[in-house]
Amino acid sequence: xxxxxxxxxxxxxxxxxxxxxxxxxxxxxxxxxxxxxxxxxxxxxxxxxxxxxxxxxxxxxxxxxxxxxxxxxxxxxxxxxxxxxxxxxxxxxxxxxxxxxxxxxxxxxxxxxxxxxxxxxxxxxxxxxxxxxxxxxxxxxxxxxxxxxxxxxxxxxxxxxxxxxxxxxxxxxxxxxxxxxxxxxxxxxxxxxxxxxxxxxxxxxxxxxxxxxxxxxxxxxxxxxxxxxxxxxxxxxxxxxxxxxxxxxxxxxxxxxxxxxxxxxxxxxxxxxxxxxxxxxxxxxxxxxxxxxxxxxxxxxxxxxxxxxxxxxxxxxxxxxxxxxxxxxxxxxxxxxxxxxxxxxxxxxxxxxxxxxxxxxxxxxxxxxxxxxxxxxxxxxxxxxxx
Amino acid sequence: xxxxxxxxxxxxxxxxxxxxxxxxxxxxxxxxxxxxxxxxxxxxxxxxxxxxxxxxxxxxxxxxxxxxxxxxxxxxxxxxxxxxxxxxxxxxxxxxxxxxxxxxxxxxxxxxxxxxxxxxxxxxxxxxxxxxxxxxxxxxxxxxxxxxxxxxxxxxxxxxxxxxxxxxxxxxxxxxxxxxxxxxxxxxxxxxxxxxxxxxxxxxxxxxxxxxxxxxxxxxxxxxxxxxxxxxxxxxxxxxxxxxxxxxxxxxxxxxxxxxxxxxxxxxxxxxxxxxxxxxxxxxxxxxxxxxxxxxxxxxxxxxxxxxxxxxxxxxxxxxxxxxxxxxxxxxxxxxxxxxxxxxxxxxxxxxxxxxxxxxxxxxxxxxxxxxxxxxxxxxxxxxxxx
Numbered sequence: 001x002x003x004x005x006x007x008x009x010x011x012x013x014x015x016x017x018x019x020x021x022x023x024x025x026x027x028x029x030x031x032x033x034x035x036x037x038x039x040x041x042x043x044x045x046x047x048x049x050x051x052x053x054x055x056x057x058x059x060x061x062x063x064x065x066x067x068x069x070x071x072x073x074x075x076x077x078x079x080x081x082x083x084x085x086x087x088x089x090x091x092x093x094x095x096x097x098x099x100x101x102x103x104x105x106x107x108x109x110x111x112x113x114x115x116x117x118x119x120x121x122x123x124x125x126x127x128x129x130x131x132x133x134x135x136x137x138x139x140x141x142x143x144x145x146x147x148x149x150x151x152x153x154x155x156x157x158x159x160x161x162x163x164x165x166x167x168x169x170x171x172x173x174x175x176x177x178x179x180x181x182x183x184x185x186x187x188x189x190x191x192x193x194x195x196x197x198x199x200x201x202x203x204x205x206x207x208x209x210x211x212x213x214x215x216x217x218x219x220x221x222x223x224x225x226x227x228x229x230x231x232x233x234x235x236x237x238x239x240x241x242x243x244x245x246x247x248x249x250x251x252x253x254x255x256x257x258x259x260x261x262x263x264x265x266x267x268x269x270x271x272x273x274x275x276x277x278x279x280x281x282x283x284x285x286x287x288x289x290x291x292x293x294x295x296x297x298x299x300x301x302x303x304x305x306x307x308x309x310x311x312x313x314x315x316x317x318x319x320x321x322x323x324x325x326x327x328x329x330x331x332x333x334x335x336x337x338x339x340x341x342x343x344x345x346x347x348x349x350x351x352x353x354x355x356x357x358x359x360x361x362x363x364x365x366x367x368x369x370x371x372x373x374x375x376x377x378x379x380x381x382x383x384x385x386x387x
Numbered sequence: 388x389x390x391x392x393x394x395x396x397x398x399x400x401x402x403x404x405x406x407x408x409x410x411x412x413x414x415x416x417x418x419x420x421x422x423x424x425x426x427x428x429x430x431x432x433x434x435x436x437x438x439x440x441x442x443x444x445x446x447x448x449x450x451x452x453x454x455x456x457x458x459x460x461x462x463x464x465x466x467x468x469x470x471x472x473x474x475x476x477x478x479x480x481x482x483x484x485x486x487x488x489x490x491x492x493x494x495x496x497x498x499x500x501x502x503x504x505x506x507x508x509x510x511x512x513x514x515x516x517x518x519x520x521x522x523x524x525x526x527x528x529x530x531x532x533x534x535x536x537x538x539x540x541x542x543x544x545x546x547x548x549x550x551x552x553x554x555x556x557x558x559x560x561x562x563x564x565x566x567x568x569x570x571x572x573x574x575x576x577x578x579x580x581x582x583x584x585x586x587x588x589x590x591x592x593x594x595x596x597x598x599x600x601x602x603x604x605x606x607x608x609x610x611x612x613x614x615x616x617x618x619x620x621x622x623x624x625x626x627x628x629x630x631x632x633x634x635x636x637x638x639x640x641x642x643x644x645x646x647x648x649x650x651x652x653x654x655x656x657x658x659x660x661x662x663x664x665x666x667x668x669x670x671x672x673x674x675x676x677x678x679x680x681x682x683x684x685x686x687x688x689x690x691x692x693x694x695x696x697x698x699x700x701x702x703x704x705x706x707x708x709x710x711x712x713x714x715x716x717x718x719x720x721x722x723x724x725x726x727x728x729x730x731x732x733x734x735x736x737x738x739x740x741x742x743x744x745x746x747x748x749x750x751x752x753x754x755x756x757x758x759x760x761x762x763x764x765x766x767x768x769x770x771x772x773x774x
Binding site: 008009010011012013046047049050052053057075078079081082187191192193194195212214215216217218219220221222223224227 | 395396397398399400433434436437439440444462465466468469574578579580581582599601602603604605606607608609610611614
């Protein structure tokens with residue numbers, strides 16, 4: 001890239017992104033079912049975290065209400081909060097965001113005089129809960145967005161990383177009204193170190209986000225953009241994603257299997273294999289504290305992210321997120337054993353632990369009644385495992 | 388870098404920046420007179436535009452007053468405005484920001500109940516006016532910042548690009564109170580395509596900016612950081628800057644000389660050779676419109692930035708900024724001839740042009756009375772020349 005495109009790669013570039021990269025992205029999006037994207041409906045961002053920040057700056061004023069999953073992606077909570085937004089959580093079940101409860105909340109908010117601006121969803125292999133939004137819920141979401149005049153921010157970082165089941169159309173591809181702002185990233189399919197994401201939206205929305213980006217960082221790294229553009233032009237991204245998918249599927253199986261082997265069923269620790277993405281979401285029995293488990297786990301040199309960080313209402317104290325994409329298969333197997341040891345040790349301290357954690361009684365957002373407790377409880381927790 | 392540090396360069400990194408790069412930056416800063424910088428006083432940003440944005444987000448609330456040069460850097464006006472700040476302009480003369488007028492304005496603002504939060508300066512080879520803040524004014528600025536409890540944002544993108552005269556200590560290096568937030572960038576000394584800048588400030592300020600950056604882009608490109616770190620470790624940056632300096636000095640001489648040759652003294656077009664930086668700041672006679680000159684220049688395939696863009700009060704209609712670092716010496720010589728032709732053509736249209744532009748009477752921020760009109764008028768204008 002430096003040899004052939006050095007003068008371009010080392011200079012400033014247009015705020016909306018390199019035209020050649022945008023053309024490659026339009027091709028990617030077309031393969032994903034979002035057809036006919038002109039350059040006026042696309043822009044490059046410095047990672048999709050920047051897109052969350054730009055959307056927040058352009059569309060949210062202090063006090064504005066945003067609806068999001070309970071739990072939902074930490075970085076989105078950070079971006080919305082930085083803009084002064086108030087966050088209203090909507091629980092998930094195994095088919096993703098409970099659209100019926102979303103509608104209830106919208107009605108309640110409207111009754112109390114609040115008009116939310118946008119709803120934030122991660123439809124595919126949600127971070128942290130791993131669940132995927134059902135097809136009917138995707139169309140219902142668009143209908144509700146129309147009824148309540150909401151923007152939908154669809155964050156799709158993991159969409160290409162499916163290990164089981166059938167791909168569902170993105171919410172953006174089903175949108176006929178320009179209500180959906182689709183956020184994508186090269187971080188999970190190429191490299192996070194490039195800090196490259198992109199936005200798909202209505203031309204008017206893209207134009208406003210581009211103006212906001214001017215004051216934020218002028219433009220995204222030209223070097224990173226030309227690297228990605230040239231890699232996409234070789235046509236090797238698909239094979240690379242295929243390889244990544246196979247590797248992560250293997251890691252998920254190894255980790256989930258090792259956890260099943262290591263955890264006693266009587267402990268009441270629940271998780272479910274996601275169909276894609278990077279995370280296992282774990283629910284401990286409701287009286288157990290993930291924070292306290294973390295203390296034990298750190299003594300075993302295993303770390304994870306406590307689930308409460310993903311809950312805008314501060315709930316989820318018994319949940320944790322485990323990442324399975326970064327460690328090796330051997331590290332994952334060892335991590336499962338160490339986590340089990342930490343849990344076993346924590347259980348021997350139950351009286352003390354219970355005394356400490358019981359005062360923090362947790363309001364669990366219940367999923368629909370058709371599932372057993374084990375199937376329900378996984379929709380709460382989160383963890384990042386590092387051995 | 389990919390061969391030896393690929394795993395690091397392609398991954399997420401810490402929000403405050405790569406520790407190895409920060410150590411190299413501390414060494415750079417020490418050579419520049421800012422000694423004893425621990426990592427808690429430094430952070431990496433995605434270009435120094437991001438630093439302007441972060442400072443605005445952390446320290447400015449809507450309605451807050453910011454003092455800046457008249458003219459000053461466009462991107463700073465954008466970042467402060469995006470935060471809802473009100474901008475108070477302070478004129479420049481050939482020794483930079485008029486600190487006496489800054490003090491007057493602060494007294495006036497205080498009298499009207501306004502307490503400004505910060506003052507923004509580009510002390511070395513200011514963008515767009517090319518002027519350098521005198522040594523006494525640097526210490527006076529710090530005294531005034533103390534008296535009025537202001538933060539000083541010192542933006543130093545061009546500091547290393549001095550072609551004549553003696554380097555003055557940075558305001559940050561003179562600061563004993565932690566009031567100065569120093570902004571630096573690799574854009575002008577290595578490559579703008581990397582989008583790499585850094586901030587030097589009090590540990591408490593750095594900590595707040597790092598928290599804000601988390602929600603903005605998680606971290607700056609690891610690839611760009613490791614590339615810069617490894618280049619700095621080779622010790623070749625100084626020689627590279629030396630080479631850049633020699634090249635730009637040559638271009639400045641060629642362009643300024645060609646403009647002097649091409650412009651009739653009777654036309655009253657003024658500019659002054661800056662001691663460094665990238666820009667020639669040009670003042671047309673007060674009745675002339677740079678915007679109208681741009682129309683003529685574009686027909687000659689020459690472009691520049693109209694000076695009014697750099698004036699927070701909308702003044703400066705007769706000024707323009709010419710960039711001399713990007714075009715080749717041959718292009719600069721040709722650009723000077725074409726600009727002169729555009730000016731000559733514009734002068735033949737004087738009656739029409741005068742009729743159109745006279746209604747926009749310009750409030751010229753006057754510099755001190757000790758300079759002739761020619762010496763005064765350069766402190767207004769700006770231009771980017773592309774042939």
